[in-house]
Amino acid sequence: MSNHKNLNTLSAGGLLVSLGIVYGDIGTSPIYTLKAIFNAAVTGGQAVDSNLVLGALSCIIWTLTLQTTVKYVVITLRADNKGEGGIFSLYSLVRKNAKWLVLPAVIGGCALLADGIITPSITVTSAIEGLKLKFPEVQVIPIVLAIITVLFVIQQFGTDLVGKLFGPVMFLWFGTLGVLGLYFVAQDLTILKALNPYYAINLLINNPLALLILGGVFLCTTGAEALYSDMGHCGRKNIRVSWIFVKLMLILNYLGQGVWALQHGNYDVHDNPFFKMMPEQYLLFLVGLATCAAVIASQAMITGSFTLISEAVRLNLWPKVRINYPSNQKGQIYVPSINWILWAGCIAIVLIFRSSSKMEGAYGLAINLTFLATTILIAAYMKRKKIPEYIIVIFLIVYGLLESTFLIGNMAKFFHGGWVTVMIGSLLFTVMWSWYVARKIKNRFVKYVEIEDYYQIINELSCDTSVPKYSSQLVYLTSANFKTEIESKIIYSIIQKEPKRADIYWLVHVDVVDEPFTRDYKVEFLIPGKLIRIDFKLGFRVEQRVNLLYRKVIEELVKNGEVDITSQYTSLNKHKIAGDFRFVLLEKHLSRFSKLSFYEQTIMDYYFVLKKLSLSEERSFGLDSSYVDVEKVPLIFVTPDDIEMNRLPV
Known part of the structure; x- marks a missing residue:
């Protein structure tokens, strides 16, 4: 972790590190986002036609713009606590404003942890499922369980070594996404119409399955919270500059997948446009790269959970647990209890759902609550910074509406697996809330x-x-x-x-x-x-x-x-x-x-x-x-x- 003064230094090394640490989650979403949207439409009896494709892509592009770029990269990254970010850093900046702000902070923190259990499961499973295109008989589940278990076992040794490889691997990953997308976009430039928000609005107003589709669209921005929580590792400027490259590559890839879907009109629910775009002979390379990216995404999530819990312990929102410092690098922590809880959760999710398309339902509902919680805390932060009232009101209305709409869209997933994250999140919430309230009760009697x-x-x-x-x-x-x-x-x-x-x-x-x-x-x-x-x-x-x-x-x-x-x-x-x-x-x-x-x-x-x-x-x-x-x-x-x-x- 850098000191406060390094927050704004921009360096090639810093850019590479932020590619490796920050963008794992959001960078692996092209593997399953469009697949989830098309599956929702096809299951609902709609054809994958240009209306659906342009509408869905437009929703994705504008979600990435409003949610990730404007809310997180432009606004939220300003709320740094001596160079540190994340929902509890933000809470400790505003907790003097009002007592009740502990509620969004705790809900947001629990939701982040609950989603942390699904990130490794869905990303690794989606990546390994790519193997089925070449080897239809392959058993996906044992491979996924093995990868996830190894990932959690190596946490205790510190991730210093692996961290050095992350940046270059993710650079290769984003480069591949962009090139692959560009190759298809060049075949049909009309796909660029998706940049026009008209198509997104049209889909939301006229498509009867709009809410189900939104539940899928939301998957494209699930890693946005990481941009903020990892500010301490990478620095604000590095995140802002690298995001330009990442966003461009992501959008190119989504557009390319859109072109592929339009070229193959009779869309099959078992297809994943992401892997189908790749020429047959390079498929294994892509699956390998996707698996590496999935592991990196999971790693970032796990590290984030450790940081979150160690802050919660110090802020008296979580029982005191053992925290180890496996390497000399600042900010490298390992929390054994959380590590094994996450591991057990991941294994359970893989065994319950058994395929990534079933996990999509469980994914996103919890993180939606984190987004809403961050919106409330950022508004409180703006108020503290004496930002004009009308700006705060506009911010609250825009993001309140946007995220509530997504929440309603994600609620449709509740019975398709969303209940799992809600259950895990609620369980974590009882722990945080009881610990916090009990301390208040105890203080009354001292x-x-x-x-x-x-x-x-x-x-x-x-x-x-x-x-x-x-x-x-x-x-x-x-x-x-x-x-x-x-x-x-x-x-x-x-x-x-x-x-x-x-x-x-x-x-x-x-x-x-x-x-x-x-x-x-x-x-x-x-x-x-x-x-x-x-x-x-x-x-x-x-x-x-x-x-x-x-x-x-x-x-x-x-x-x-x-x-x-x-x-x-x-x-x-x-x-x-x-x-x-x-x-x-x-x-x-x-x-x-x-x-x-x-x-x-x-x-x-x-x-x-x-x-x-x-x-x-x-x-x-x-x-x-x-x-x-x-x-x-x-x-x-x-x-x-x-x-x-x-x-x-x-």
């Missing part, structure tokens, strides 16, 4: 006390030799945002629940900020030499390894002579040996007496199930378990005043 009231007692406890020493340096993680406050349960842990004597008490607070890569800290000496508070401000892309960060700060403080961590035990002190450190983590559990509504109680029960499945606090903060004590505290203390009792006379 009681803060003024820390100053306890200065004297802490000071005295630290010097009281009648209390056995618990540790030389005692560290608590606090969620109090102000240095004047502290959770009552921390005070309870230090003073009442097994009084803990220490030379120095540390309070550590981690604040996740809206910039991606911030790493700042400040130190406050509350009781000089006895009680010290460290505040970390970390970006939502930074690993929260509290243990390492804390040690680094201690080293600085010791070096500057601001703090003395030498052991106070006489024998160790004279040899200048550093004292021991201990972290105490307070884990909340829900006591049975809590007064919560049914909805909140359900959310909390679900939350504790998720918490059991996710990483423990100590692992997620990178604390080494050898010097961590976990104390269980009830989330809600029951106050005795709630209980009425009668004392009976003796």
